[in-house]
Amino acid sequence: MSHYLITLLSAMTEASSLFVAAAGLTLVFGAMRIINIAHGSFYMYGAFLVTTVAGGVIGGERFWLALLIAPLAVAVLGIITELTVLRRVYRSEHLVQLVATYALFLIFGDVALRLWGSQARSVAAPSPLGGSIAIGSGQFPVYDIFAMGVAVLIGLGLWVLLQHTALGWRIRGAVEDREMLASSGTNVALLSTAVFAIGAFLAGLAGAISAPLQSTAPGLDASIIVAAFIVAVIGGLGSVAGAAIGAIVIGLFNTAGVLWAPNWEPAFIYLAMIIVLAVRPWGLLGTPER
Amino acid sequence: MHYRTRRTLQMPASADRTQPAATAAPSPPAIAREPESALRGLARRVGVIFGVPAAIVIILVILPSVLSPLPLLDVQSAVGLALFACATNLLVGYGGLVSFGQGAFYGTGAYVIALAWLHLHMSFWISFICAPFAGAAMAVAIGLVALRTRRLYFALLTLAFSQLVFVIAQQQVSFTGGANGVFGPMLPSFLINPDNAYYFTLGVAVLALLALYKITRSPFGMTLKAIRENPERAEALGVNVFRQQLLAFVFAGALCALAGGLFVVYDQSANPNLLSWTESGYPIFMAVIGGQFSFLGPALGALIYEQSRDVVLAQFSDSQLVFGLLLLLIVLAAPDGVLGRLTRGFALLARRWRAARPGRPGGPGPESAPRDAAHETAESER
Numbered sequence: 318m319s320h321y322l323i324t325l326l327s328a329m330t331e332a333s334s335l336f337v338a339a340a341g342l343t344l345v346f347g348a349m350r351i352i353n354i355a356h357g358s359f360y361m362y363g364a365f366l367v368t369t370v371a372g373g374v375i376g377g378e379r380f381w382l383a384l385l386i387a388p389l390a391v392a393v394l395g396i397i398t399e400l401t402v403l404r405r406v407y408r409s410e411h412l413v414q415l416v417a418t419y420a421l422f423l424i425f426g427d428v429a430l431r432l433w434g435s436q437a438r439s440v441a442a443p444s445p446l447g448g449s450i451a452i453g454s455g456q457f458p459v460y461d462i463f464a465m466g467v468a469v470l471i472g473l474g475l476w477v478l479l480q481h482t483a484l485g486w487r488i489r490g491a492v493e494d495r496e497m498l499a500s501s502g503t504n505v506a507l508l509s510t511a512v513f514a515i516g517a518f519l520a521g522l523a524g525a526i527s528a529p530l531q532s533t534a535p536g537l538d539a540s541i542i543v544a545a546f547i548v549a550v551i552g553g554l555g556s557v558a559g560a561a562i563g564a565i566v567i568g569l570f571n572t573a574g575v576l577w578a579p580n581w582e583p584a585f586i587y588l589a590m591i592i593v594l595a596v597r598p599w600g601l602l603g604t605p606e607r
Numbered sequence: 608m609h610y611r612t613r614r615t616l617q618m619p620a621s622a623d624r625t626q627p628a629a630t631a632a633p634s635p636p637a638i639a640r641e642p643e644s645a646l647r648g649l650a651r652r653v654g655v656i657f658g659v660p661a662a663i664v665i666i667l668v669i670l671p672s673v674l675s676p677l678p679l680l681d682v683q684s685a686v687g688l689a690l691f692a693c694a695t696n697l698l699v700g701y702g703g704l705v706s707f708g709q710g711a712f713y714g715t716g717a718y719v720i721a722l723a724w725l726h727l728h729m730s731f732w733i734s735f736i737c738a739p740f741a742g743a744a745m746a747v748a749i750g751l752v753a754l755r756t757r758r759l760y761f762a763l764l765t766l767a768f769s770q771l772v773f774v775i776a777q778q779q780v781s782f783t784g785g786a787n788g789v790f791g792p793m794l795p796s797f798l799i800n801p802d803n804a805y806y807f808t809l810g811v812a813v814l815a816l817l818a819l820y821k822i823t824r825s826p827f828g829m830t831l832k833a834i835r836e837n838p839e840r841a842e843a844l845g846v847n848v849f850r851q852q853l854l855a856f857v858f859a860g861a862l863c864a865l866a867g868g869l870f871v872v873y874d875q876s877a878n879p880n881l882l883s884w885t886e887s888g889y890p891i892f893m894a895v896i897g898g899q900f901s902f903l904g905p906a907l908g909a910l911i912y913e914q915s916r917d918v919v920l921a922q923f924s925d926s927q928l929v930f931g932l933l934l935l936l937i938v939l940a941a942p943d944g945v946l947g948r949l950t951r952g953f954a955l956l957a958r959r960w961r962a963a964r965p966g967r968p969g970g971p972g973p974e975s976a977p978r979d980a981a982h983e984t985a986e987s988e989r
Contacts, residue, residue, distance in 0.1 A: 412894075
C-alpha cells in the first residue's frame with residue numbers, strides 16, 4: 318500500500334515542476350499569443366544558475382540564495398529578450414514568431430554550452446530538506462515534498478494575481494481582447510513585457526526547483542519544452558488551472574510508463590496527449606475557437 | 608506609444624502585400640499600351656510561368672559537369688529537402704495547417720525502402736514506388752485524429768504522432784535496428800553512380816513538384832486556401848472542410864514519404880532521427896525562411912538552410928549560435944521570407960522602371976521572374 322502511495326507522490330513531484338514551467342508558457346501564450354520555444358532555455362538557465370551558485374557547497378546553505386537569484390536573473394533575461402527581439406515580431410505571422418523563438422533557443426543553447434560546458438551538473442538539496450521521511454515501510458525524500466509545496470504556492474499565487482490584482486485583470490483582459498484593452502487605456506506594450514517577465518520567472522523557478530531532483534545538462538531545454546507544451550495543451554492553452562491538471566495527468570502517465578513498460582516510457586506522454594485531444598480537441602479546460 | 612494589436616495591423620499589412628501584385632499585373636490601367644500580338648502574349652505568358660523554374664532546372668541539369676562529386680551530393684540533398692519543404696508547405700502555407708509531424712512521413716518513406724531491403728530483399732524500384740503509398744496510408748490514420756483539432760493543438764498533436772512513430776522505430780530493435788537504424792548497400796547498381804543518383808533525385812523531385820504545383824492551382828488547391836482563410840464560411844458554402852484537409856494531409860504525407868525515399872538515394876540508410884520532431888521542424892523553418900506564400904519559397908529556403916548550415920558548421924565552433932543569429936536576422940529582416948522579400952523588391956523596381964518609360968510594354972524583364980510568386984503572395988495572403 319505504502320509502495321503505491323510513494324509512487325503516486327513521485328508522480329506529483331514530477332508534476333509540480335512541470336506545472337510551474339507550463340504555467341509560464343500558457344500565461345505567455347494566452348496573453349501574448351506567442352509560442353515561446355525559448356521557454357525551455359529559460360528553464361535550463363534556471364537550473365544551471367542554481368548549480369553555479371549553490372553547487373559544490375557541502376550541506377547546500379547557498380541553495381536558498383540560488384533559489385532567489387536564479388528565477389530573478391532569468392526574468393531579467395526574459396525582459397531583455399522581449400524588448401530586443403519579440404517586440405519586433407508581434408506584427409508577424411505566428412510561424413515567424415515560432416522561428417524567431419526557435420532561433421533564440423539555438424542561441425541560448427550554445428551560450429549555455431559556453432558558460433557551463435557539456436558535463437552534467439548536479440546540486441544537493443539543502444540540509445534541512447536533505448533527508449527522507451518514512452511512509453509506511455518506504456522512504457520518501459523531504460525535498461520532493463518541498464517541491465510540491467512550492468508548486469502549490471505558485472498555483473495559489475497565480476490565482477491571487479489573476480483574480481485579485483489590477484495587473485491580473487489586465488492580463489485576463491489581454492487574453493480576451495487585446496484591442497479593447499489597448500483602447501481602454503492600458504499600455505499593452507508594457508503589459509507584454511511584464512507578462513513575458515513573469516513567464517520567464519516561472520520557467521527559471523521551475524528549473525531552479527528541479528535542479529536537486531535531476532542532473533542538469535545541455536539538452537534539458539529541448540526535453541522540457543516539449544513536455545511543457547504538451548502539459549499546456551492537454552490542460553487547454555491559456556488556462557493556468559488547466560496546466561495544473563495537465564501536469565498531474567502527465568505525471569501519472571509517465572509514472573505508469575516507468576512502472577509497467579520502462580522501454581516504452583518515452584511514448585506515454587505522447588499517448589496521453591493523443592488520447593486527451595482525441596476526446597477533447599481543445600484540451601481539458603480550453604475553450605474552442607476564441 | 609501604445610502597442611498596436613495584431614488585428615489592427617492585419618489590414619494595412621495585407622493591403623501592402625496586394626500592391627506588388629497589382630503593379631505586376633499585365634496591364635496597369637493608368638498607362639496606355641500598344642496592343643501586343645497574340646504570339647508575344649503567349650511567349651510572355653509561357654515565360655512568366657516557366658521562365659525562372661525552367662532556368663533553375665537547366666542549371667541543375669548541367670551542374671554535374673561543373674561540380675565535383677562532393678558538392679554535387681550537397682545539391683542532391685538540398686533537392687530532396689526542397690521537395691520535403693514544398694510538400695510540407697502544401698499544409699503550412701496553402702492549408703494553414705502547421706503540421707509538426709511531417710518527419711513521420713519522411714522517415715516512413717526511408718524506412719519502407721530500408722526495411723523492404725533488409726527483411727524482404729525487395730527490389731529498390733518496387734519499394735521506392737511503395738514508399739509514397741505507405742506515407743499516404745499513414746497520413747489517413749494520423750489525419751483522421753489530428754484534423755479534429757486546430758492550430759497549435761494540431762501542431763502538437765501531429766508532433767505527438769511523429770514522436771510515437773519515433774519511439775516505436777527506436778524500441779523495435781530486432782525489426783528496425785533501434786537507434787542505429789538500417790544501413791547497407793540497398794541501392795541498385797544504377798544508382799551507385801553519383802551522376803545517375805543525382806539525375807534520378809532531380810527527375811523525381813521535378814516531377815513531384817510539377818504535380819504539387821498542379822494541385823495548388825486546381826479547384827482543390829483553391830478550396831484549401833478558402834478553408835484556411837475562413838473555415839466557417841467554407842463550411843457554410845458546402846465545402847466538406849474535414850475531407851478536403853484530410854486529402855491535403857494525404858497528398859503532403861505521400862510526397863514527404865517520396866522525399867524520404869530520396870533520402871535513401873542520398874544516404875543509403877534510414878534512422879529514427881528522420882522521424883523525430885526536430886526533423887519535422889526543418890521543412891517548416893525552410894518554408895518560413897524562403898517564403899511560405901510562394902510556391903518555390905520553401906525550396907529556396909531548403910537551399911539556404913542546407914548551405915548556410917554547412918558553411919556555419921565548417922567555419923565556426925559555436926555553430927548553433929551563428930546559425931541561430933542568422934535565422935533571427937532573416938526572420939527579422941524578411942518576415943515574409945526571402946523569396947517574398949525579393950518579389951516585393953522586384954515588383955517595386957519594375958514599377959519604377961515602367962514609370963520611367965511610359966508607353967513601353969513590360970517585357971519579360973526582371974519583373975517577369977517573380978511575378979508568378981508575387982501573384983501567389985497576394986492571393987494567398989490571409
